[in-house]
Amino acid sequence: MRIPPLYRRPAWQRFIAGIVIGGCISWLVFLFMFGVTQEKHAKKIKFQQETINNLEQDIKIWQDEYKELNRKNADLLTIQNVQVKIKDYEKYNIDLQSKLEEENKVKEDLKSLIANDLNSTVKNKDLIIKTIENKTVKFNNRPYRYIIKSIIFYTTISIELELRLN
Structure with missing residues (x-):
């Protein structure tokens, strides 16, 4: 090959x-x-x-x-508003007008908290509670006192109150 x-x-x-x-x-x-x-x-x-x-x-x-x-x-959060609600006013036959007036009175009492620092207000929470609960209120010539059911602290303080006979 x-x-x-x-x-x-x-x-x-x-x-x-x-x-x-x-x-x-x-x-x-x-x-x-x-x-x-x-x-x-x-x-x-x-x-x-x-x-x-x-x-x-x-x-x-x-x-x-x-x-x-x-x-x-x-x-640095500050309180800007106070809201108050009264519960159980129907149970004692209290009219709406009286209820609103008393809510406004409580708001006026707590008006000094507006523009305060949130931390200092929360620290004085017990003082606020005692101030509200020790108050005696008259509806229809009967003495009542407030019991705080809830209180919420933020820029708006929301307080829910219940009425009790004194």
């Missing part, structure tokens, strides 16, 4: 050499283009990572400041 004598035909030699050289050149061009593209993506990813880190730091700073301001504001 014999190998065909291709070395004698220069056209085939050029063709095979062209294939080999073209493959090498195309491989080099591919590597160059791939490297440039990868470098662009690496730079973009690095830039995005730096941006993300900066934004995360900014978010952390904003959150810390927000929490601190919330803490300060919670400490």
